[in-house]
Amino acid sequence: MRVRQLSMSVWTFTLLAFWAPPAWAGDRGSLIVRVNPAETYIYADGEPVIESKGHYITLPEGEHKIGLYNYGYKPESRSVSITAGKTTVIDVSMQAIPGVASGPWGCLTIEGPRGAAVLLNGKDPEGFFVGHVDEFNNEWIWHQELLVPPGKHEVTIAAPLHDSWTTSVEVQADQRVVIEAYKGVVKTVNWSRGQQLKEVPPFHTGIASAWVAVEKVTGAFSASQGQIHCGESARLTWSSSGASKTELNDMAVTAAGDQTVQPKQSTTYKFIAVGPGGTYTSDATVNVDSAIVASLSVSPSEVSSSGTGTNPPNSATLTWSASNADSVNLDPLGSVGTNGQREIPIVPAKASVGPDGKTITYTLHASNACGGSETRTAALHVKGGVMEGSADESSLKTKLSFSSIYFPTDLPSVKDPQGGVVPSQERRMEEIVSNLKQFLTLHPDVNLILEGHADERGSAEYNQALSQRRAERVENYLAAQGIPAGRMEVRAYGKAKNLTKKQVEELTAGNPSVSAEERQRVKRHMVVFYWANNRRVDVRLSTGVASQPLFPYDSKDLNVLVGGNDPGAKQTASLK
Numbered sequence: 001m002r003v004r005q006l007s008m009s010v011w012t013f014t015l016l017a018f019w020a021p022p023a024w025a026g027d028r029g030s031l032i033v034r035v036n037p038a039e040t041y042i043y044a045d046g047e048p049v050i051e052s053k054g055h056y057i058t059l060p061e062g063e064h065k066i067g068l069y070n071y072g073y074k075p076e077s078r079s080v081s082i083t084a085g086k087t088t089v090i091d092v093s094m095q096a097i098p099g100v101a102s103g104p105w106g107c108l109t110i111e112g113p114r115g116a117a118v119l120l121n122g123k124d125p126e127g128f129f130v131g132h133v134d135e136f137n138n139e140w141i142w143h144q145e146l147l148v149p150p151g152k153h154e155v156t157i158a159a160p161l162h163d164s165w166t167t168s169v170e171v172q173a174d175q176r177v178v179i180e181a182y183k184g185v186v187k188t189v190n191w192s193r194g195q196q197l198k199e200v201p202p203f204h205t206g207i208a209s210a211w212v213a214v215e216k217v218t219g220a221f222s223a224s225q226g227q228i229h230c231g232e233s234a235r236l237t238w239s240s241s242g243a244s245k246t247e248l249n250d251m252a253v254t255a256a257g258d259q260t261v262q263p264k265q266s267t268t269y270k271f272i273a274v275g276p277g278g279t280y281t282s283d284a285t286v287n288v289d290s291a292i293v294a295s296l297s298v299s300p301s302e303v304s305s306s307g308t309g310t311n312p313p314n315s316a317t318l319t320w321s322a323s324n325a326d327s328v329n330l331d332p333l334g335s336v337g338t339n340g341q342r343e344i345p346i347v348p349a350k351a352s353v354g355p356d357g358k359t360i361t362y363t364l365h366a367s368n369a370c371g372g373s374e375t376r377t378a379a380l381h382v383k384g385g386v387m388e389g390s391a392d393e394s395s396l397k398t399k400l401s402f403s404s405i406y407f408p409t410d411l412p413s414v415k416d417p418q419g420g421v422v423p424s425q426e427r428r429m430e431e432i433v434s435n436l437k438q439f440l441t442l443h444p445d446v447n448l449i450l451e452g453h454a455d456e457r458g459s460a461e462y463n464q465a466l467s468q469r470r471a472e473r474v475e476n477y478l479a480a481q482g483i484p485a486g487r488m489e490v491r492a493y494g495k496a497k498n499l500t501k502k503q504v505e506e507l508t509a510g511n512p513s514v515s516a517e518e519r520q521r522v523k524r525h526m527v528v529f530y531w532a533n534n535r536r537v538d539v540r541l542s543t544g545v546a547s548q549p550l551f552p553y554d555s556k557d558l559n560v561l562v563g564g565n566d567p568g569a570k571q572t573a574s575l576k
Contacts (some may be wrong), residue, residue, distance in 0.1 A: 021344050029082040031057040035068060035092040039205060041117055041132055042069045043067035043125055048158040050115040051132055056087075058396055062541045069117075069129040070094055071212045071276070072202035100199045101147070101213040107191045108146040108155070110136040110179030116159035118146065120214060120276040123156055123164070127244030129567035130276050133157070135210045139176060142209040145435035149216035171449070215242035221271035227287045229324050230370035234286045235521030236269055243273035263288055264370045270446065290372035294322040296330075296364040298344070300382040316380050318342045322366035325374070334484030338366075342482075344380065344441060358382050360444070402432050404547045405474055405537045409455075409563035412469045420473060424555035429474065432539060433481040439541075440487070447542040448483065450474050452492045455531035462492055463477040466490035474537045498534045499549065507533070513554045522553070532562045 034040055045064055049057055052068070061084040068076040068116035073094040080088055110118060112133040122128030130146060138144040150173040156166045165182050176191035200213045219240035230236055239256040240246055246253050248271050253259075261269070266287045273280040298318050321339035322328050330336045344360075364376040405428055411420030421429075440446060452471030454463035471490040479485045499507070508514055508522050508529075522529045532551060539547040552558065 027061050028058045029061055029084050030087040031059055031064075031066070031080060031082065032089045033057070033066070033068070033092065034089060035094060037070055037073075037094065037203070037205070038067050038129075039135065039210070040070040040073070040092075041092055041129065043069065043117075048115075048117040048125070048160055050160065051134070056575075066090070067125060068092055068094065070203065071130045071214070072097055075126045075129075076538060096287045097202070099202070099215075100287070101202050101215045102199050102536060103147075103194070103197055104150060104173040105194045105197055105213070106150050106173055107139070107149055107176040107194060108153075108169070109139050109144075109169065109178045110146065110155070110157070110181065111179070111186075112137075112157050112424075113159040113162055116162070116181065118155050119156040119158060120146075120148070121154050121278060122244070122274060122276070123166075124244075125158075125160075127274075128156075128276050130214060131210075131212045133181065135212065138208075143193070143211060144209060145176075145211045147194075147200070147211055147213040149214065151278055153278070155179060214277045215275070216277040217242040217273055217275045217280045219243070219271065219273045219282065221282035221284055223269065223284040223286050226285060227289065230264070230288060230290050230368040230372060231262070231324075231326060233260050235260050236271075236284065237272045238282075240273035240280060241273040242277045245272075245274045247272045261286065265290070288370055289324065290368060290370035291365045292322055292325045292368060292372045292374040293570045294320070294325070294364060294366045294374040294376045296320045296362065296376035296378045298362060298378045298380045301379065302383060304383055316344045317548050318344055318362060318378070320364050320376070322364065322374065324372065325366035325370060326368045327366070329365045331365070332440065332484070332487075333362075334486030360441070395468065402435070402539060402547050403428055403550045403552070405429060405470075405546060406532070406551060406561050407470050407473075407535045407537070408560050409531075409535065410466070412473050414465075414469075417469055418473065418476070420470070421477065422555075422557040422560055424552050424557050426477075428480075428552075429477050431481060433478060436478075436483060440483075443543065447488070448459075448478070448488045449540045449542065450488060450490050451497075451538040451540065452490070453534050453536050453538070454495050454496065455534040456495050456498055457531070458495075460496075464492055464494035467494050470535075470537050474539070495534070499530075501530050504530050504533045507549060507551070509554070511550050511553065513550075513552075518553050528562055535561075 019448045031053040035052050040052050042049045042057060044057060044059060044066055059082045061082050064080050064082060066078045066080055066223050076092055077095060078090055078092065080090060082088055101302065110133050114134060116124065117129060118131050118133060118134045118136065119125060119128040119129045126215040137145055148171055150171055152168060152170050154166060156164055158164045167179065167184055169177050169185055171177050174191050174194040175188055177188050178186040180186050202213050202215065204211050217240065221236065221238040224235040224237070235258055236248070237250065237258045243255060246255050248259065249269055255320050263286055266285065268283055268285045271282050298316050300316055303316050318331060319341045320336070323338070325338055328336050328338055333342060360380045360382065362380070367373040405425050407420045408422065412466050413419065436448065450471040452467035454467045468490070473491055475488050475490055478488065504526070508519055529551070533549065536549060538549065552561070555561070
């Protein structure tokens with residue numbers, strides 16, 4: 001669009017040179033792009049070519065990608081197939097982006113190779129193309145101007161058959177900067193016309209005149225909370241205008257949006273919006289408080305262990321809290337919630353009659369996923385003496401000589417993992433819980449080992465899984481009654497460690513709860529009772545105390561445990 005004083009013959013020759021298909025095409029073909037607006041610029045296979053108005057393009061035979069760009073319009077792309085010696089025509093209507101651009105303005109006048117593309121603040125034509133030098137090279141009678149927001153801009157000239165060239169310019173409001181491509185800034189002069197321009201269309205052409213008004217890049221970015229506790233979330237919100245590329249912490253995002261974040265440590269988020277009209281950047285920091293506020297106390301801190309069978313020893317209450325924590329362990333109790341209370345039964349510190357005394361230390365360890373940790377301790381002093389008739393450690397060990405837990409055939413099942421505990425065996429587990437809680441007070445480091453067994457019928461794999469479910473069923477019951485899960489270990493033996501029939505006979509003979517008549521019935525139906533004796537969970541303490549495999553022949557639920565309605569009746573091999 002440069003105004004030139006050319007003779008008619010020269011002007012005519014120039015037009016013919018562009019419009020006439022080349023006679024020397026060889027393996028090349030021609031492309032005509034009919035597009036509105038006609039000033040739309042053409043890129044072929046990622047390289048700048050020329051504005052579409054009045055021009056043929058010659059391309060090698062084959063497939064090509066054509067990019068069409070005009071500031072103020074959405075970019076378009078087309079795939080075309082070129083045939084040697086033939087002309088291909090494509091019709092495109094560019095879609096205008098609604099709106100106007102607002103000042104203040106500065107102006108760029110650009111001199112350079114004819115048909116060279118002009119890009120502002122970026123080198124990707126899809127986001128940063130603003131026009132070509134023929135649109136911005138005259139400021140005399142007719143105005144051909146590139147209107148830009150005041151500030152620093154990076155100008156790139158991409159010319160066919162030339163290397164691209166880039167320079168930085170500082171543009172002030174109401175000033176015009178003249179740039180000569182491949183040389184630099186020629187001059188800066190006052191530009192009074194800028195004071196007359198307020199809101200203008202982003203693209204305008206007239207008779208020998210044109211302007212492109214580049215929209216200033218603006219934005220907003222914020223975090224809903226600047227301070228959070230570990231595990232909490234914050235919401236990032238952003239918006240931008242005039243940008244062709246937007247990023248949040250170096251990741252591409254939409255021009256406007258929001259995102260929920262849950263950082264594990266204090267994090268600064270950076271939003272960047274870049275376009276031909278400049279760059280908008282903003283930071284938002286979300287500080288993460290990883291500190292844990294913890295407390296642990298025992299009340300009273302000193303108790304007497306004296307007591308008799310009718311007057312049991314005193315108890316104490318352990319109280320704890322750990323805010324901003326997601327994992328809390330309280331030794332020797334094991335894993336606990338972030339706050340709670342636990343009553344501690346007190347037993348004498350020594351087995352003999354006379355004065356005694358000991359200190360029990362409880363330690364709370366709290367942590368969170370953000371690296372925070374805290375430790376608190378509390379001590380309980382047990383004083384006093386063992387009185388005649390008191391429940392000393394020796395009698396407690398006698399009580400801990402408990403019996404194993406027995407299950408009916410095939411229980412618990414996969415569908416009912418909590419089934420299989422008959423009333424008589426639940427009472428046995430209640431006794432274990434009561435005595436074990438007292439024992440753990442004296443020996444907080446003791447572990448409980450639960451060993452599951454199954455009878456000989458069925459595959460090894462089936463019985464292994466069945467014995468595992470039995471041991472876990474007992475573990476779940478004891479944990480629900482307050483035995484720390486961290487103090488229990490489950491082992492499953494399937495049918496690998498079954499009692500022999502001879503061992504069952506010996507155990508039955510030595511069982512004081514079995515009458516002579518019952519022993520005869522067991523002998524008559526040894527197979528059934530042999531199976532029943534092996535469907536059990538043995539309970540063993542790490543100190544060496546172990547449960548006795550004494551089958552409950554005198555229980556009211558005997559029929560259920562042996563697998564039939566009448567243990568004296570004929571039993572079939574299908575019973576488990």
